[in-house]
Every structure is written in structure tokens, then in C-alpha cells.
Amino acid sequence: MLQSSTLKFLTDLVQNNNREWFLENRNRYDDSKADLEKLVGTLITEVGKFHDLGNLQVKDCIFRINRDVRFSKNKDPYKSNLSAGIGPGGRSSGRVDYYLHIQPGGQSFLGGGMWDATAEQLAKYRQEVDYNADELKSIINDKEFREYYPEISGESLKTAPKGYPKDHPEIELLRRKQLFFIHRFSDKDVTSKGFADSIVKGMKLLKPYTDFMNYILYDANPEAEDIQL
Template sequence: MTTKSSLKAAFTAPTLEFMRELVQNNNREWFHTNRPRYDAAKAELCGVVERVLASMSAFEPLANTSVKDCIFRINRDIRFSKEKSPYKSNLAFAIGPGGRHSGRIDYYVHIQPGNQSFLGAGMWQPTPANLAKYRQEVDYNVEELKNIIEADEFKAYFPEASGEVMKTSPKGYPIDHPEIDLLRRKELFFLHRYTDKDVLKPNFADEIVRGCRIIKPYCDLLNYLFFDEKEEPVTL
């Protein structure tokens, strides 16, 4: 991973303006005419990602993770969509070992004008097996999870929990379970939203790193439960 670069590790107003105009002109002809503006926006995105990777390497195993591994394409996959706009209305990247396809719980950053930017991480669309592991942890050892997500610093930075919630209790758990609110969750994804003013600050990349550091214990817990915990041998 490169740690020295001439790329500017910040977003500027022209990048957000380009994204605003793209929403109103989401077609290939306009995009190709304005390709230099997109290239400038992408260069800023690369600079921010590079800064984030360099800083997060101090506390995340990101060896051999490159900027291009982390960035999502702006082109939409419209093969199975009724909405045929060819381009996304946001810039985005994910930080994890190997980048956006790490296969583990990682950190997702979404840049979209109109005060719609955010940093998010957590349990999103888990497999049935992983959801079962999460619920078992809530049932057997909820204190570790609650000590993380109910800590003052965590709640101050990530006040918003997103994701699907069941209306009834999950199978195998009583409706009066003391942790029924956590057990009902099919997803538990936390967000910190950024205003356009936040995104344009020179230290925005460092702010992303600060948020990732705060939510890291939650990501670590999920990664342990879903991928790293060893199954106990069955004894007869």
C-alpha cells in the first residue's frame, strides 16, 4: 500500500457540484462530455482513501490493500433493475483486508451531496448462519456487545442504528426475553452522517479514521463471531 502520494487527501466543492449535476443529467452522453470533472472527483476520492488506508494500517490488518481495491465503480449494474440510470449518485469505498471484497465486516463510506454522506459499519444482510450466531451471542453473552454499543463515545458518534427488525420474537426465543429488542434485529448497522460542510473539511479523511476507530470493537466482535470463532468439538 502506498503511503506517499501527490494525491490531495480532501474533497472540494467542484466534486460535490459534479455529483449534484450528475443526478439531474444521469445519461452517458452528459457523463462523457463531463468526463474530466469525474476524473478530478475520482482523483480526490483516491486521495482520501489513500490517507484513510495509511492511517488505519496502524490498527487494522490492511497489508497489500490498495486504493483501487476499496473504491466502488460509479457505473450501476442495471441488468436486473427497472431503474436504468447508468450511474450512481454517490462516490463510495469500503475499508477491509483486501478492500471492498474482503468478505468480512468492514467500514463503508458513502459520499453524496445534500448532506447524505455517512460512515457505516456492522451487521448488514447476514447469512442465516451468521444471524443465528449473533442471536446466540445476545442470548448467552450480551454484556460484551452492550458494553461496546452503549458506551458513551460510541453512542455519541453512532446515534443511529439501521437495519431490518422483526415484529415478533425470533423462533426459539421467548417474547419476554430481557434482550428481545436486540434479538429481533435481523440487521444491526450503525451510521454516522456527515454534512456537505464536514465532507469539504481538509481533515475529513482523519475524521473517517476517527469514526472507524470508534466502531472497530463492534466490527471485531462480529468478525470473531462470524468468521474467527472456533466451533467447540462435540463430545459423546
């Protein structure tokens, strides 16, 4: 569980997103970050029982609260959330891992999936879907999986990708540029004693999907032709 004070800090930050206020309330941020670190430490221990995380440390998982505003119209210096990436290598692994997002107002969520794939990786994904979609579909259409992850996020092409017919039986999956599954938490969930257990359950359900995508996108080396994004 997280403390209600952590959500209160984030709520107040939205209303006071400037450096002066943040520095005046730095102790509140430090307490909130420590609160998240404690939770992530618990998650690493529990997830490590079914997923080899290597020598993953809490500090490797927590994302910075500072925003990169160089190329953004939004010049708020701080994010309105706390977040962590959990998996071998932590937040910077570049692979498909577990992502935990904490944001007040029912915007907290656990998720994971294909999000920032390159053209080559999308070609690998689509080739796998074209040749054998059954394995992927058996994972993401599993009843327990979809009950926990009812929301699919991400962009799709408006038409069939180059090289595939519009009437392909798996056209919906082939059109996907992103395939990210989300389970949302209310503020009450976040501050409840069963919060960590619920996250661990979600990560265990998500693991077959992340394993599948990591193999397709990173570990396998099929010959895949470039396709139109």
C-alpha cells in the same frame, strides 16, 4: 477533505444521469474519483496504525460508479454517490468493514456493521446475544461510540426469532437482521480540512464492534441452529 468540485459533479450527475452526459463530463468524473482516491490513501495510512489492513491498495477499496440495472426498476446507469470499503481485502472482502459514502445534500456518511448476514450467520449472532450480550452492549452503548454513531440502520423482525421467547431480556437485539451504525457528514464537513481526521476517529471507535461481529460471523464456529428470518 474532498474538493467542492467533487460534490458539484455528483449533484450535476443526479440531474443528468445518462451515458451521453457522463461521457461528455468524463474528465470531471476522473477528477472526482482521483479526489476520493487521495482521501482513501490517507485513510489507509492512518487506519493502518491501529488496524492491520494487510497490503490494502486504494484501487481495492473504491466501488464502481456504474449501477447494475438488470433487476432494478430504476434504470439510471450511474450511482449518485462515490463510495469505498476499507478493511483487509477492501470492498470485496465480504466481512464487516468500514464503509465511506459520499453524496451531496448531507447524505454522506461513515458506517459499518452487520448488513447482509446469511441465515447461519444470524443464528451465530443470536446465539451470542442469547448467551452473552454484555460484551456487545458494552461496545455499542459506550457513550463516546453512541455520540459519534447516533443512528442505527437496518431491518428487524416484527416478532421474536424462532426459538426465542418474546419476553427475552435482549429481544430487541435478537430481532435484528441488520445492525449497522452510521455517522453522517454535512457537505461542509466533507470539504473541511478535518474531514479525514473525523473519519479516522470514527473508524477507531467502530473497530471493537467490527472485530466483535467478524469474530462471531466469520471466525468463530459455534454450533448454531437455523432460525426463521
